[in-house]
Amino acid sequence: MPLIDTHAHLNFQAFETDREEVIQRTLVSGKDNFEPLEAVVNVGANLDSSRKALQMAKENKKIFASVGVHPHHASQLYSGWLKEIESLALQPKVVALGEIGLDLHQYSSGIGDLEKQKEIFLTQVEVAKKIKKPVIFHCRNAWPDLLDILDYLKNPPKGVFHCFSGTRGQAKFLVESGFYLSFTGNITYKSAGNLREAVKEVPLERLMVETDCPYLPPEPFRGLRNEPLYVKIVASQIAEIKGLPLATVVDATTENARKLFKLD
Numbered sequence: 205m206p207l208i209d210t211h212a213h214l215n216f217q218a219f220e221t222d223r224e225e226v227i228q229r230t231l232v233s234g235k236d237n238f239e240p241l242e243a244v245v246n247v248g249a250n251l252d253s254s255r256k257a258l259q260m261a262k263e264n265k266k267i268f269a270s271v272g273v274h275p276h277h278a279s280q281l282y283s284g285w286l287k288e289i290e291s292l293a294l295q296p297k298v299v300a301l302g303e304i305g306l307d308l309h310q311y312s313s314g315i316g317d318l319e320k321q322k323e324i325f326l327t328q329v330e331v332a333k334k335i336k337k338p339v340i341f342h343c344r345n346a347w348p349d350l351l352d353i354l355d356y357l358k359n360p361p362k363g364v365f366h367c368f369s370g371t372r373g374q375a376k377f378l379v380e381s382g383f384y385l386s387f388t389g390n391i392t393y394k395s396a397g398n399l400r401e402a403v404k405e406v407p408l409e410r411l412m413v414e415t416d417c418p419y420l421p422p423e424p425f426r427g428l429r430n431e432p433l434y435v436k437i438v439a440s441q442i443a444e445i446k447g448l449p450l451a452t453v454v455d456a457t458t459e460n461a462r463k464l465f466k467l468d
């Protein structure tokens with residue numbers, strides 16, 4: 205079974221000059237010892253990149269889109285943004301709302317931003333619930349706040365915590381709460397012992413893999429632009445940690461992505 209990159213940004217500027225070549229090797233030819241993937245979910249982070257994700261999904265059968273406003277863009281929205289996100293989200297090739305959530309990593313400007321992020325996040329969660337599509341959650345350095353919101357929601361939408369960066373305990377909690385957890389190339393970094401611990405807490409039936417390209421290239425590609433084919437390295441690292449054959453991790457993560465995102 206081929207892999208699925210459940211979180212890529214081929215819609216971003218970083219792929220502007222050679223996007224078609226990257227898509228070709230990702231989905232058709234492969235490269236070196238990287239076999240072509242079954243599918244890619246291209247994820248939007250604001251209105252522009254969400255529109256682009258949908259456009260690319262319409263042009264290629266194996267590309268799917270997720271649309272949403274990332275917390276870093278929460279304060280740069282035009283007044284009709286929510287209507288547009290909802291109408292994009294209703295398109296058949298759009299398989300999720302995201303990436304949406306909270307991110308306090310680069311925020312030093314105080315609580316105002318956090319409140320805005322929460323508002324934009326919750327509004328989009330409501331859209332996901334209304335149109336019955338899953339959420340791709342983004343959470344960085346904001347775990348207590350995000351977990352509070354989930355608790356407050358009582359009946360949160362289905363979804364995946366992408367680029368999981370929490371603790372082993374938080375991984376356990378999210379699994380018990382019914383979510384999927386997805387890991388990126390940073391699980392190969394020397395400093396990422398916490399992620400290698402956390403993934404032990406995630407059973408195969410809740411696991412997904414992604415690249416988050418162009419960001420977070422796995423070892424030995426650190427410092428270069430990441431691309432969807434390298435999702436194999438993430439799956440290999442997880443297989444090694446769990447003491448399982450690579451094919452077992454590949455099959456499980458592909459099945460999970462098909463199921464959550466209803467890919468066909």
Ligand code: NI
Nearest residue numbers: 211247303416
């Ligand atoms: Ni991303």
